[in-house]
Amino acid sequence: MIKLSVNTQTLLAALSIGLFVYYFIKRMRYRLPPGPWCIPLIGHYKIYSSVEMHKKVAELSKVYGPVVRLSFGTQTWIFLNTNEVVIEALVKKKADFAGRPKSASTDAITAGGKDIAFSTYSPTWKLHRKIAGKALRNYLQGDLLENMIQDNMEKFLNKMAQEKGPFIFKDYADMMVFHQLYTICFGQKLPIDDPEVKTLLKLEENLIEDFGTGFVEDLIPCLKNICPTAKWRNFLKLADQLTKLISTKYRDHVDTYKPGVNRDFIDSLLAAKEEAKNEGDESALEKLDDTRLIQTISDIFLAGVDTTRFTMDWFVYFMTRFPEIQTKCQEEIDRVIGARHPSMRDRKKLDYTEACLFESMRLGSVAGLGVPHMAICDSQVGGYDIPKGITIFINHWALHNDPKFFKDPEKFDPYRYLDENGKKKPARPDSWLPFSAGSRVCLGETVAKPEMLLMCANLLQRFEVRLPDGEKANPEYKQLGFGTELPSEYKVIVKDRIIKK
Template identity: 70%
Template sequence: MLKLSMNTQTVLAGICVGLLVYYVIKRMRYRLPPGPWCIPLVGHYKIYSSPEMHKKIAALSKDYGPVVRISFGPQTWVVLNDINTVVEAMVKRKADFAGRPHFTSGDVFTEGGKDIAFSNYSASWKFHRKIAGKALRHYLQGDLLENMIQENMNKFLNKMAEEKEPFMFKEYVDLMVFHQLYTICFGEKRPTDDPEVNKLLKIDNDLIDKLGTGLFEDIIPYFKDIYPTKKWQMFLSMVDEMLTVLRRKFREHVETFQPGVNRDFIDSMLIAKQEAKDEGDEAALEVMDDTHLVQTISDIFFAGVDTTRFTMDWFVYFMTRFPEFQAKCQEEIDRVVGSEQPSMKDRSKLDYTEACLFESMRLSNVVGIGLPHMTICDSQVGGYDVPKGTTVVINHWALHHDPKYWKDPEEFDPLRYLDENGKMKPAKPDSWLPFSAGRRVCLGESLAKPEILLMCANLLQRFEISLPEGVKPNLEHRLPGFGVELPSDYKIVVKERNRD
């Protein structure tokens, strides 16, 4: 027993000495960004385990500058807290920072990094992003997207009109958006109470609510093989359930696919694969197996539903909190659209409504800490060295609340985006970055902005939305994890508008 104890002490001492030597060598070789002291291996636990991680790091940047180094367990993270360092890293040195770090949970979720959002920077990644972007642009041609939105919105707005008591808007917006993306990806229009859509919605909500603060196995990966936590086991079960649905939808499309007939996003992927076969492009076909294509579909579906439904929920929250802004949006919609439903041709004239949407995106903080990047070579940012393999993240909350760029950053003010004539300014504000930037900019940005605007315009055109009588706006919000902020539960009352 004594011998075993001595051996254990020797191993631990060796590990500590090795880490110390590694740290000293690294510090001598690189001028690393500054950050607070932490316990080795444990890291800044109070920061990375906090739902308000984004605010804690923003506070640190006041002492350490816009580039802050923190330890996520044994891993080193560099957090960018102002727009200048973000542009330097993600735009000017975009290839350097285009990688993705390896996470144990991400490896499971993406079946070994075969998706777009979480896979590392490579020729395969660029190829899949290209064909996915082409597929998404298909929905911006003609009136395809607006017809889909109008039909989908009418279905749920009619149900909202039947509500006689105050109700949770979140429950409706979740279904609206899930049905919207379901049609885009799978080409099907399902009933409002469809069990398969509800199943996907439940899986997604469970992933956010139950696992939002992260998994221990992402910090110390080998624990998944020795003593996996209950959260990890739950995660594996939910991912398997989700992928089972997507694989089945994909197989159904393969069995009914007709070359040249594009019913939806899955067909767009199959058309791209057929084109590669016709051209004899073996290199493309190697990275277009069923797993890669299912993972691309998963990216588009789940990334699209979350950002859209959270943004719309916040938009309605702000419209009920500030009825004067809602009234101005409705006056504009009535003037521009008239008795018709809002369509793509109206987008350029709905300046005030779009400004309210942009301000909702800024103030709501749907994305607090962005998806992690990784340096694929030694690089620099803000005058500091960032070694190859370092995880780098954008603190979107810090950018969207930076007093250097936003007067009264906690105030909701749509005029920030309008010129003296009430038109949207030709360039977005410098520190407005809800869709990230550089090589990893959000793939669905070009689709998401018109989609959300048309959905919001349809909603405000039909209804006057308010809180129940006697209820004051709830200024609190939920923090499921990693800087994401969602409105606390609130109910609304809708009243059909007289637009004669």
């Protein structure tokens, strides 16, 4: 008996040593990027659990260089902190870094990576991205997007005008953006106080809040089967509710779909499926199953709502913090548009207002650490080896605060995007990458930019937006985790500027 026990112990010890040597030799093959020392397995937990991870990593990059390596649980993460290394990875070597890492939480919310944003590089991802991109571009044709925004904004601006005292602008930004995406996806225009939109928004908010602060289950995946945390169990419940809600909408569309009639984004997806069926394209049909199409719709909400509503909140925050800049936007809007409705054609002439929006996107960090990438083969960045399977984060916050590209980075300065005549510069600063770059560049960029500019133009055309008398803007920001920041809660008052249209 004793002999057996000694043998088992010896075997275990030999196995551990063997594994350690294997791991060490494997590591030695690579010249990995540098990073601070840490206790194995626990890793840099303090950084992972910090809501200011983006800033902490940016600080580390001053010591270790633009490519920083950190360990979290059993995982190694690489952070890219300058434009040079980001462009090398995402543009010059885009095929190497177009993957997405798997994680327990993203798998749980995407039916095992069957969406676009969190599924790794594959022909199925490519096809869904192509179809969803085409469906979104539909809204850029003619006056579809402009009319939708017009209707939506009118409802909300009229409601804002009825506010008797100071109110929280963010509550409006949330609803305006959510109603817009709801109409894009589901075709319906609902009343401002519609309960279904409110439920969906609440669900989405709770999910994102959980995501922002991370899960222990992502670091130690077996925990979710052995003793899942209460946070994890709640997250699964929310993810299930969201999927059920979107599935119901999807099935309603399938039941009422008429070929040749395009009511909304879902119909565009169904049309793509119909086309594959008519062409007898079995390979495409197999990829366009219901689960994946439902996940694509879910992506539009999860990826599109927060980024857009948070950016709108930042824009208004800066407009109230710097009233003289707001006045300049209004002078431009009056000169270019006057009292008529802002249209897509005006976009090209609203250089100063657009520059303010871009500067809000630089300083207001709505996706500071982006969406993680994964190396799909052994590669190199910044002179270091990046082994296949490693997770890579783009530190957009570090890029947007790099003094090499943005003099006095903490200063709100729209002239960074304008030439000496106040006209839009042919290119934006290289390190301005809120939508990222390369094969995984934000799918919604082409819709988000005109959508947000038209929203800003509608708002400032109608109202002077100010902080309540005697109040000053709070320069402290709220940290939501994974590089997402918001202004501390602030209230505004609005004053009608021109005769109601």
